[in-house]
Amino acid sequence: MGRLSRALIWIGKSLAVLVAIVVLNFCLIRLAPGDPATVLAGEAGASDPHVLAEIRQQYGLDRPLPEQLAIYLRAVVSLDLGFSYRNQRPVADMILERLPATLLLTGSAFLFALAIGIALGSAAARRVGRWVDSAISVAGLVFYAMPIFWIGLLFVLLFSVALGWLPPFGMRSMIPPEGAAARSLDVAAHLVLPALTLGLFYVAVYARLTRSSMLEVQHYDYIRTARAKGLPEGRIVRAHILRNALLPVITIAGIQAGQLVGGAIVVETVFAWPGIGRLAFDGLLQRDYNLLLGIFVICSVMVIFFNMLTDIALSIADPRIGAS
Amino acid sequence: MREFWQRFSRNRGALAGLVVLAAIAFAALAASWLFPGDPWQMKAKPMLAPDASFPMGTDMLGRDVAAGVFHGARVTLTIGLASTIWATVIGVLLGAVSGYAGGRVDEAIMRFTEFVQTIPSFILAILLVAILQPGISSTILAIAVVTWPPVARLARSEFLALRQREFVAAALTIGLPAWRVILIEILPNAASSIIVMASLMVATAILTESALSFLGLGDPNLISWGYMIGAARAVIRQAWWLSVFPGAAIFLTVLAINLVGEGLNDALNPHLRRQGRPR
Numbered sequence: 001m002g003r004l005s006r007a008l009i010w011i012g013k014s015l016a017v018l019v020a021i022v023v024l025n026f027c028l029i030r031l032a033p034g035d036p037a038t039v040l041a042g043e044a045g046a047s048d049p050h051v052l053a054e055i056r057q058q059y060g061l062d063r064p065l066p067e068q069l070a071i072y073l074r075a076v077v078s079l080d081l082g083f084s085y086r087n088q089r090p091v092a093d094m095i096l097e098r099l100p101a102t103l104l105l106t107g108s109a110f111l112f113a114l115a116i117g118i119a120l121g122s123a124a125a126r127r128v129g130r131w132v133d134s135a136i137s138v139a140g141l142v143f144y145a146m147p148i149f150w151i152g153l154l155f156v157l158l159f160s161v162a163l164g165w166l167p168p169f170g171m172r173s174m175i176p177p178e179g180a181a182a183r184s185l186d187v188a189a190h191l192v193l194p195a196l197t198l199g200l201f202y203v204a205v206y207a208r209l210t211r212s213s214m215l216e217v218q219h220y221d222y223i224r225t226a227r228a229k230g231l232p233e234g235r236i237v238r239a240h241i242l243r244n245a246l247l248p249v250i251t252i253a254g255i256q257a258g259q260l261v262g263g264a265i266v267v268e269t270v271f272a273w274p275g276i277g278r279l280a281f282d283g284l285l286q287r288d289y290n291l292l293l294g295i296f297v298i299c300s301v302m303v304i305f306f307n308m309l310t311d312i313a314l315s316i317a318d319p320r321i322g323a324s
Numbered sequence: 325m326r327e328f329w330q331r332f333s334r335n336r337g338a339l340a341g342l343v344v345l346a347a348i349a350f351a352a353l354a355a356s357w358l359f360p361g362d363p364w365q366m367k368a369k370p371m372l373a374p375d376a377s378f379p380m381g382t383d384m385l386g387r388d389v390a391a392g393v394f395h396g397a398r399v400t401l402t403i404g405l406a407s408t409i410w411a412t413v414i415g416v417l418l419g420a421v422s423g424y425a426g427g428r429v430d431e432a433i434m435r436f437t438e439f440v441q442t443i444p445s446f447i448l449a450i451l452l453v454a455i456l457q458p459g460i461s462s463t464i465l466a467i468a469v470v471t472w473p474p475v476a477r478l479a480r481s482e483f484l485a486l487r488q489r490e491f492v493a494a495a496l497t498i499g500l501p502a503w504r505v506i507l508i509e510i511l512p513n514a515a516s517s518i519i520v521m522a523s524l525m526v527a528t529a530i531l532t533e534s535a536l537s538f539l540g541l542g543d544p545n546l547i548s549w550g551y552m553i554g555a556a557r558a559v560i561r562q563a564w565w566l567s568v569f570p571g572a573a574i575f576l577t578v579l580a581i582n583l584v585g586e587g588l589n590d591a592l593n594p595h596l597r598r599q600g601r602p603r
Contacts, residue, residue, distance in 0.1 A: 145527070147550070147574050149535060261447070295447065296448065
């Protein structure tokens, strides 16, 4: 199969998932008790009869259901995610404005988790049964069991309140420093705690996966061959064991990308990080359903994007995947 | 049974987890006896640091944090167990049909399962609870709806493998109806790995529940650990004990369940050695 047709299949699949999510949204609105127009208006708009009439007109709520679905689909496809009556702004604008902050947070947490997780997992696999291995698996168990928001609060208590090393909330200082470099450093300092909080759970997951996957690969024949050839140990581990052991890790990382985006909601709430998650929390407090549904669509797009990245990473790590 | 217990108790962590879990279950059962009355009620001056009479301190409204932690254990365990049971029932049902029937039915169900796994599950759970109105049953439903896919995949692969076995062919040959073959012949043989997965899912369900109630989506009438931490977030500088104790309760519960789950895995699937723990 050629590159092009694979890309086309991938685009088709992603579109199908997106359409299914929009349909799901459509059903969710109708699942809510009461009139869909009141749901779409949220608490702020529901008291105004003009707003309700406008929504009924816009979404064709007096027409048959399939037609309503078509109208809704067309709106989402043209990037119209509806209007937040509470904030008097289009939902798409509000989300796009917050998107960079969330991408920065989830992206750095993801990379941090992958890098540290793989490093710890392979360190543990090379010293099975020794204290490094036990220490890493105990740490994994611990971070696997802590609620993510609690880790965040403990970090604030330790690193901000007690030690005063890092800022406890926000993305920038009240008075941002002069100069581009200083301002980036300022954002980076604010990023450390949220990214660490969001990433630690996944460090535990990836470390455990890398360890078991490396232990499995170690016993394959081609590793014995590599040893018999007299290759240096470092090269065997890096080029032969790790490269093959990483495939399941990358696959799982891709599947869990959705959870990472979900975790960002909680972390952004803890650290007042001005991203989509924080926006979702505000939307939740105000019962701004239109905003929440829009965030759901955008986060699904992010997940599809993450999946694409892991697909590409997989085909780089294992060229056979692209060929078959 | 004795063999099962021997294998389980060889895992020290699992034994420790079992003890902790028993203590937490006891706390849940004894909550109204140890801390009678409403945990929402004001008991003393607000924001008292932990001391002899209030070992976990009091919160912004003078409520006893220890009472909240004990009463919260009930809510958390109930939601964790109930949502896991539902997710397991949905997953086993879909997976069994998928693996047993094969063909188009299998294809359709697996496509659907994949789709649900692609959705950002926590956001869907938030949406479901917000739209259905916060309450214990909507939380249970939301968690079940987003957590069944791995069970379905596991059940499918077990059914797919077991369906080829001779005893299933024999049962079909003597004319047993398909539903009896599924329930009586195949399911018991698939049960051990499903039980292990379900036990680990209780832990995840508790984490999800606590995150939902942290965001203010818990049942407004029932005190829960996540809610307590969420409410105390604003005063974390002044009163560390408000967030630390309920959080430690969540942590210990989830850790204990994970350890017990691993012990169950050792005991029920002895042929799978530790390093190849199924995901």
